[in-house]
Structures are given as C-alpha cells and as structure tokens.
Amino acid sequence: MMDENGILFILSGPSGVGKGTVRKELFKRADDLAYSISMTTRERRAGEKDGVDYFYKTNEEFEQLIADNQLLEYAQFVNNYYGTPRKYVEDTLAAGKDVFLEIEVQGAMQVKENFPEGVFIFLFPPSLEELKTRITSRGTESQNAVLKRLKEARGEIEMMDAYDYVVVNDDVDHAVRKVQSIIQSEHCRRERIAKQYKRLLEDDEL
Amino acid sequence: MMDENGILFILSGPSGVGKGTVRKELFKRADDLAYSISMTTRERRAGEKDGVDYFYKTNEEFEQLIADNQLLEYAQFVNNYYGTPRKYVEDTLAAGKDVFLEIEVQGAMQVKENFPEGVFIFLFPPSLEELKTRITSRGTESQNAVLKRLKEARGEIEMMDAYDYVVVNDDVDHAVRKVQSIIQSEHCRRERIAKQYKRLLEDDEL
Numbered sequence: 001m002m003d004e005n006g007i008l009f010i011l012s013g014p015s016g017v018g019k020g021t022v023r024k025e026l027f028k029r030a031d032d033l034a035y036s037i038s039m040t041t042r043e044r045r046a047g048e049k050d051g052v053d054y055f056y057k058t059n060e061e062f063e064q065l066i067a068d069n070q071l072l073e074y075a076q077f078v079n080n081y082y083g084t085p086r087k088y089v090e091d092t093l094a095a096g097k098d099v100f101l102e103i104e105v106q107g108a109m110q111v112k113e114n115f116p117e118g119v120f121i122f123l124f125p126p127s128l129e130e131l132k133t134r135i136t137s138r139g140t141e142s143q144n145a146v147l148k149r150l151k152e153a154r155g156e157i158e159m160m161d162a163y164d165y166v167v168v169n170d171d172v173d174h175a176v177r178k179v180q181s182i183i184q185s186e187h188c189r190r191e192r193i194a195k196q197y198k199r200l201l202e203d204d205e206l
Numbered sequence: 207m208m209d210e211n212g213i214l215f216i217l218s219g220p221s222g223v224g225k226g227t228v229r230k231e232l233f234k235r236a237d238d239l240a241y242s243i244s245m246t247t248r249e250r251r252a253g254e255k256d257g258v259d260y261f262y263k264t265n266e267e268f269e270q271l272i273a274d275n276q277l278l279e280y281a282q283f284v285n286n287y288y289g290t291p292r293k294y295v296e297d298t299l300a301a302g303k304d305v306f307l308e309i310e311v312q313g314a315m316q317v318k319e320n321f322p323e324g325v326f327i328f329l330f331p332p333s334l335e336e337l338k339t340r341i342t343s344r345g346t347e348s349q350n351a352v353l354k355r356l357k358e359a360r361g362e363i364e365m366m367d368a369y370d371y372v373v374v375n376d377d378v379d380h381a382v383r384k385v386q387s388i389i390q391s392e393h394c395r396r397e398r399i400a401k402q403y404k405r406l407l408e409d410d411e412l
Contacts, residue, residue, distance in 0.1 A: 004301065007384060018235055038381075091356050096229075121394075122396065124403055150282040157403075157404075158404075160396060160403065160404070161396070161400060162398050165391065165394040165396055166394055166395075166399055166400065166403060167394050178388070178390060178394055179393070180387075181386075181387040181389075181390035181391040181394075182391040182394060184383070184384060184391075185371065185384070185388040185390075185391040185392075186385035186386060186391075188327075188371040188372055188373050188384055189370065189371060189372075189385075190328065190366060190367070190370055190371055190372050192233055192368050193372055194366055194367060194372065197330055197363075197366065197372060198364075198366070
C-alpha cells in the first residue's frame, strides 16, 4: 500500500538450540524474505555462486571493508573471514524487502551495535536439560567439549536482555509461526509507519 | 509452559473504520481471548445476564467505583454510565488469559492513562475517502452530521501516536490476521518473559 522500508530480523540463540532448522523451515513458508548473504575470504567451491552462496572477497578487500565499517559483524574461522555486508542488507531493505539473518550470539551482539534498528529474536531451548541432550546427541564431541559448550550456552542465555523477542523452540512449527507473527506485527508498529499514515492524511482531502 | 499473565489488548480507531466487524471476526477465530465485559447503570433487558452481557450497577455504585478509580474508562450516554471495570480485567489477566477491549478513541485514551501496560492497536481506514463512503452509506445521518463525524475522525487519527500498533482495515481477513500476529508476538516480547526464562535457568542444573 505504501512505500515502506524492509526490516532486518536477526535470529540468534545458544548453539544447539536449532536456529538453522527454524530458519530453513521459515524460508520454506515465507517467500517475501531475503536471506542475508555472507561475505567470505574462503575459496569458492565448485557449484557455488558469487552473490548467491557468498560474496567472495580477497583478504585485502575484506580488511578494507572492516576498516570502512562496511560489515555489520564479522569473525575469523580457520584463517578465513566471514561477515555480513552492510551494503547488501541496506540495499535490500531500501527496496522494501525484509532481510533475515541467522547467526551466533557473539555475531548478533556485533549486529546490535552496528544496526540497532534491527529486530532481535532469541531462540530459547525448551529447557537446559533438552539443550544438553541435543548437544550430547551430536556425539561428535568429548565429555569436556560438551561441558564447555553447555557453559557457553548458559552465558549466551544471559545475553537475552539485548533482544526484542524470545521464542522457545519446543517445536519447530510453533517456533516458526511465532517468528512469522513477529515479522508481521513489526510491520504494524506505530513508530515505523505513523509518518506514512499521516502523509496519507495530508494528501487526502475531506 | 510457564505461569504467565495475560495481556490487555485495546482495539480502537475512528468511528466508521470497522472496529466491531474486526472484533467479531477475531472472536470467531480466537478461543483463548476474553472479551472485556462492560459495566453499566442502564436497566437490564430481557434475556441479558449480569456478568455476561454487562455488569449491572446502580448509579450510586457506579459513582463510588469512579471515585475509587475502579474503572479503566467510563462515559455517559443518555443518562446512563458505561465503563470498563478494572477488577474484571485484572482478575482475568492474573488467571493467565488475555483480555480484548474494543472501544472508541476517547475511551482508549482513558484506558491508556489508567492501564499503560496495555497494548494499543489503532485500526486505520484504507483511505479517508473510504471512511467518508462508509460513514455516508449508513444513510442515517444528515450531511452536516456526516461532515462533523469526518472532522472528528480526522482528529482521532491524529491521536495515533499514543498507540503501539497501526493496522489498516483494507480487508477484514487481513486486519484480523494482523491483530492475531500482534497478540502472538506480544507474548514473545523479551521484557514480558525474560524473568521467567531466567528463573528457568536458576532451577535447572547443568
């Protein structure tokens, strides 16, 4: 109805909580949502496309973008940089499309600093017991590594206060529906749209 | 999952915008919502039940409740008082059930003052032209009365800033879905539920 900007939604939460599963199911149902494409310095693999799977950059290019504050967040893994390019997000929002970013808690906190107008959703485990089961059942980690990850998860949950919404992932369908409600209702928030509606009043003559 | 209080939702907007239609359709779909029952001094009609259609009070009782700040809002029509009893709303919320109140803009502003923790939804006409058509097509009012109501509607729209959400009533189904999203997402707001989730952390041992 009106030329409205898109909104950046950030889904985060402790590792093991099921962020990826919720995000995948959400994208099956929502066709008007753009997934935030990451930027990386790792080599392009066969079949991957620039601007689809990742934006591929050299080390020098990436470090220049960091220096220019052109990344909403970034991190290094195994000597490669990964990050969220500000320009792609801002251009997509300006075109009126929502952007959805699924990310670890540390990355979300960086985004919060660089893009506070985003809507931050914290995915919460049904219980810590359940989170423990999920992390343990991956079976790829030693007892010590599991304990370390659980301790981290506890710390990450403490960071909930920086978020706008908390969605419990007791069931993927429930969680996805709640995220969809958050997306729809955020578009109805008065702060976002009052100006446009008032403009309508001025244009309209009684 | 947790013992959570209900939320008071207030649907308001200019006269002629279709508040009643949206409210009725919402109640057809939502079975976990309590309709806010009004209190009145008008006489009980045949078939009406106390505590179902209205809470019936004498003039003296009603005025005592006003004096005791026991009404979230009230007004006088044709020598009778009508109002929203605070106790019914608070008891229902404490029992974990949401309460839904559909009301004129003036009444909503009184509720805002007496119960700022409510969630205020402003129903917006698709256009002023459309509102004009709706008011005129009722056919019960003189040209002058229609103009007066339109001028009032314009003033009421200016009060949008006191609301949390704006929902455009371009289509009843759309509007109801948006209101349902607002209800669901408000239950996910971190300010409301973070305490409960953190309590869960304390109870849970790793």
